[in-house]
Amino acid sequence: MEKLYDSYGRLHDYVRLSITDRCNLRCVYCMPKEGLPFFPTDKVLSQDEIVKLIENFSEMGVSKVRITGGEPLLRTDVVDIIRRIKDVDGIEDVSITTNGLFLAKKAKALKEAGLDRLNISLDTFKPDRYNEITRGGSIDQVLEGIEAASELNFRKIKLNVVLIKGQNDDEVLDFLEYTRNHNVNVRFIEFMPIGNPIKMWKKEYVGLDNVFKICEENDFKYDPIELKGNGPSDNYQISGFKGSFGLIHPISAKFCENCNRMRITADGYVKACLYWNEEIDIRKAIPDKKEFRRLIQKSLDNKPLNHEMAMDEADKIIDKAPTWRHMSQIGG
Template sequence: MPLLTDRFGRVHDYIRISVTDRCNLRCVYCMPEEGLKFLPHEKVLSQDEIVDFMKIMVQFGIRKVRLTGGEPLLRTDIVEIVRGIASIPEIEDIAVTTNAMYLAKKAADLKAAGLTRINVSLDSLHEDRFRSITRGGRLQKVLDGIKRAEEVGLFPIKLNVVLIKGQNDDEIMDFLRFTQNKDINVRFIEYMPIGHAGNSWKQKYMSLETIFERIREEGLEFESVESIRGNGPSENYRLSGAQGTFGLIHPVSAHFCANCNRLRLTADGYIKACLYWDEEMNIRPLIQKPDELIELVQKAIDNKPENHEMALKLQDEVTSHQPTWRRMSQIGG
């Protein structure tokens, strides 16, 4: 079977599947304060549809899967979804990105079902600030979830920290110190203009070069390390003497499109070849028609632009494509 390759020679072996657009939090960079109108349940891909879709995709080289949301652990059948995908012989890696509100409760069952790794969204280590950024989250539940994930052997554990100017940028060293005695990868992510009209997002954006500046101000040393196991585009480093590592994901200031190997499937069954652009194609009616489905997936890949041009957006320059209408919670990141 041919591999899924685009016009620029990028081979796609990794897919991020949003299993729900629902979330129990309202993070400031992901969803408006008033929330969003969620999809009715019948519009969301079923467990069988997701697993059947993956049985087709592995025939064309997809080997790695990440389940996202919304919040994927809100799915009452999330363990069964993991088990179904993990049972496909060709699958090499299956991970989940979660806000960890239910992770302590579900970590053991997810591990037993075949989950390989976990990413946890954690944007502050201060209870009040965490509650403000997430609009209602409880920090201790996240920390309990991380601890439980460690206990059941979900490694590596990665913490996703969206750096927000004026809200959590004074916690950079706190997060770096978090890696001193824990085998955890803290990943700083630039604030992105996903789903934002106008330029208001720029007020919260800051370059990740700030991380290096803070480290030098503290008189600390760090070194580059080999890529941490997983599928992410982060550049990884370690503070001298630290057990864990930290990574930088800077899609805006230094985009990583040249090596992009990712596809995305929304909760309502649309394939997206690029996170940022609005082009998407409905594959749901074709899940039982493998030839037509893969033809449509390849069409999406053929239309994939060379890069997402967020850096142009930062400079108020004209971009070549229309940005997506979906908010981050509706795509899955």
């Protein structure tokens, strides 16, 4: 088996696969207020295309797959997709990122299909604020979904918290306290300038050092821990707490040098780097393993060492503009 490496020698064994660009929320950092025109059904990868694509990747050494969206639980065949991916030889870990609104109804079926891990987006515990951030979501549905999933012995449940200045950065302590009695990993994530005007992003960006400060102010003793998985977070556990917390800082402390992932959009493009516009259409090549591999390797050969350096590598980056896609159209 010839595995996938980029020009910097980074092994790529992890695929993030968006199975839909549709979402039932309009989160302020993910989608414009007016929403987005969603792809017609025939433009989105079919279930059979998805499975064949993963079979191709498995033969290239990929062993970890994360299902993303939009909101992946909106696809009526999501359970079948997960079951079939889990049955592919060589795939060892299948996870999903969801907003959690349908999780209470689908958690048991997802577990039975073989889903290993869950990431749930949750930026606040306050009902009114949640409704404002998501432009219409119900926090009670999400919390119900987390409780339902917590009873099913998934390998790990992570809560994704995008910190935005003046919006939810006053709730860090609430999230830390949540790990006292809940065996989850709360991941604080820096707000990224993807699909957002730079001026707005600079105004709303907040670093993650404040998390440690709040721990110290509340006499929380914490230690670094190792968590199995594919995430780029630095993880810690507060003494005596059941859960843990993690920090994902793509802006202040870039993790690009260890990047091992490729992203496949719902309409069948591979993006080797989340931030830049460069992407290659691989949909037509899915039935042709040789051509499929050629295109994937081409994408990796063009992958920059990190997103900040990309602008300096003019000969390497084909399209040096930031991605036109919103986060909901990439899958994070």
